Amino acid sequence: MTTLSNDVATRRTFAIISHPDAGKTTITEQLLLFGGIVRQAGTVKARKSGNFAKSDWMEIEQKRGISVTSSVMQFDYEGKRINILDTPGHEDFSEDTYRTLMAVDSAVMVIDSAKGIEPQTKKLFKICKMRGIPIFTFMNKLDRDGRDPLDLIAELEDVLGIEGYPMNWPIGMGKELKGLYDRYHNRVAMFRPDSEETAYVPLDDDGDIPADNPLHDDSWYEDARDNMELIEDAGNAFDMDKIAKGDQTPVFFGSALANFGVKTFLETYLQFAPQPEEHKTTEGDEVEPTDDNFSGFVFKIQANMDPKHRDRIAFVRICSGRFNHGMDVTLGRTGKTMRLSNVTQFMADTRENVDTAVAGDIIGLYDTGNYQIGDTIYTGKKKLQFEKLPQFTPELFVRVTAKNVMKQKSFHKGINQLVQEGAIQLYTSYTTGDYILGAVGQLQFEVFQFRMQNEYNSDVIMEPMGHKTARWIDPEQLDERMSSSRNLLVKDLAGEPLFLFENDFAERWFKDKYPDVKLTSKL
Numbered sequence: 336m337t338t339l340s341n342d343v344a345t346r347r348t349f350a351i352i353s354h355p356d357a358g359k360t361t362i363t364e365q366l367l368l369f370g371g372i373v374r375q376a377g378t379v380k381a382r383k384s385g386n387f388a389k390s391d392w393m394e395i396e397q398k399r400g401i402s403v404t405s406s407v408m409q410f411d412y413e414g415k416r417i418n419i420l421d422t423p424g425h426e427d428f429s430e431d432t433y434r435t436l437m438a439v440d441s442a443v444m445v446i447d448s449a450k451g452i453e454p455q456t457k458k459l460f461k462i463c464k465m466r467g468i469p470i471f472t473f474m475n476k477l478d479r480d481g482r483d484p485l486d487l488i489a490e491l492e493d494v495l496g497i498e499g500y501p502m503n504w505p506i507g508m509g510k511e512l513k514g515l516y517d518r519y520h521n522r523v524a525m526f527r528p529d530s531e532e533t534a535y536v537p538l539d540d541d542g543d544i545p546a547d548n549p550l551h552d553d554s555w556y557e558d559a560r561d562n563m564e565l566i567e568d569a570g571n572a573f574d575m576d577k578i579a580k581g582d583q584t585p586v587f588f589g590s591a592l593a594n595f596g597v598k599t600f601l602e603t604y605l606q607f608a609p610q611p612e613e614h615k616t617t618e619g620d621e622v623e624p625t626d627d628n629f630s631g632f633v634f635k636i637q638a639n640m641d642p643k644h645r646d647r648i649a650f651v652r653i654c655s656g657r658f659n660h661g662m663d664v665t666l667g668r669t670g671k672t673m674r675l676s677n678v679t680q681f682m683a684d685t686r687e688n689v690d691t692a693v694a695g696d697i698i699g700l701y702d703t704g705n706y707q708i709g710d711t712i713y714t715g716k717k718k719l720q721f722e723k724l725p726q727f728t729p730e731l732f733v734r735v736t737a738k739n740v741m742k743q744k745s746f747h748k749g750i751n752q753l754v755q756e757g758a759i760q761l762y763t764s765y766t767t768g769d770y771i772l773g774a775v776g777q778l779q780f781e782v783f784q785f786r787m788q789n790e791y792n793s794d795v796i797m798e799p800m801g802h803k804t805a806r807w808i809d810p811e812q813l814d815e816r817m818s819s820s821r822n823l824l825v826k827d828l829a830g831e832p833l834f835l836f837e838n839d840f841a842e843r844w845f846k847d848k849y850p851d852v853k854l855t856s857k858l
């Protein structure tokens with residue numbers, strides 16, 4: 336018999352954060368291979384490029400290139416059930432990408448070792464750091480010439496403010512890649528590009544490779560050994576408390592493409608990654624994952640981009656209890672009872688076990704407009720609302736108007752509902768009263784436009800304003816004369832004033848001119 340607490344203890348729910356092209360898809364694929372979910376490398380990749388049509392959903396994905404079904408990938412490995420949540424990058428980057436990080440218990444940060452920390456990684460890291468969740472780092476593409484590993488470790492601290500603790504160290508790099516000095520497992524993993532299996536050579540009591548190993552006198556090995564010693568003496572000590580809080584990150588070097596170091600990474604990660612923990616409510620209570628009552632929150636709504644359908648999927652992170660097919664839950668915001676009968680789960684390959692899920696898992700509810708981002712659903716008598724999801728600082732802006740002036744009513748209704756739902760952010764210009772939409776990614780505008788037309792029968796005109804730096808100002812300090820040609824003064828939905836600066840230069844200019852004025856950003 337499986338009990339709830341046993342089941343919850345097996346869950347590991349995480350997202351991979353990275354900059355496009357660092358290797359997220361490749362590493363995900365390797366993980367799914369280990370989980371026996373895909374049998375051949377290239378499946379996820381093919382799906383990404385649209386050669387992998389299966390269901391209607393996938394057709395939709397193809398049309399728009401949005402991944403719906405691959406938003407969550409679930410597989411079992413060594414007694415653990417792993418949920419990987421996708422954080423889309425490129426043109427699919429949106430507030431949903433950020434919000435997904437609200438639904439995970441840890442994160443894996445993939446860095447291209449030739450490029451180091453790139454902008455999107457930095458943005459996503461910031462959210463993980465704010466949540467204080469453990470972050471595990473994979474320095475990828477070791478089979479190519481990259482930067483000095485010491486530099487890469489130092490950069491973690493300099494740029495992200497997180498201590499790096501190398502779990503292994505590259506022996507050579509690029510064409511000279513010989514292996515990994517695995518300090519944690521006290522062994523050397525030998526790189527054999529022509530073989531699928533990695534060979535591991537145990538180290539002796541002094542931490543040295545046996546004298547009969549060809550690497551013993553290799554200068555690359557000696558280099559790695561010296562560096563390890565240096566780090567042992569001068570580097571950070573392994574600190575589980577710091578890791579748990581996201582103040583230290585275990586760093587693994589490897590190559591996703593060559594499938595080198597990935598398995599060790601997965602196994603070590605599973606050993607340290609946290610199981611689901613409690614979630615805070617607005618009342619200040621903490622809901623334990625093993626609570627018998629079911630609860631969860633909606634962190635993402637995926638609009639169906641097919642004009643023939645109007646349904647969407649509301650993604651729910653289960654925070655406590657067990658989901659059973661057909662169960663009734665209360666939707667906190669409306670107080671309505673909802674029957675969870677049309678629910679999808681995300682076993683990548685099979686449709687088994689779709690009838691039940693526990694805290695840590697993600698379920699997708701087919702939705703015809705009942706759910707909003709941030710909604711809490713629960714069973715039991717006690718009303719429950721999980722803490723609000725944070726607001727993010729938008730970077731892209733458009734001016735929006737209704738194409739048909741006679742249809743103002745549906746225009747306003749649509750905008751209000753979509754803004755309430757968190758699909759996009761709305762601002763109003765102080766001087767003209769113009770509606771301005773803000774987003775973190777272009778996709779949000781496209782989804783907005785599509786849904787306005789499809790769900791509210793309202794054609795909109797969107798006039799791009801490009802990138803802006805949004806900074807909130809204390810209303811007490813605001814003087815409308817501060818607005819100039821280099822910034823636009825607007826207010827947000829809550830009526831809070833903010834400036835949209837043309838660029839960083841305009842912001843600096845403003846700060847120089849008004850040194851006492853405090854400007855703030857959201858996340």
Ligand code: G4P
Nearest residue numbers: 354355356357358359360361475476477479590591592593
């Ligand atoms: P992403 O999801 O983070 O955007 O990255 P993705 O896995 O798609 O990888 C981006 C590119 O980097 C791909 O090459 C991929 O093959 C390559 N790559 C990933 N991991 C490694 C690695 O460990 N070593 C090396 N050398 N390359 C790696 P591409 O040419 O853009 O795509 P494709 O032609 O392979 O499809």
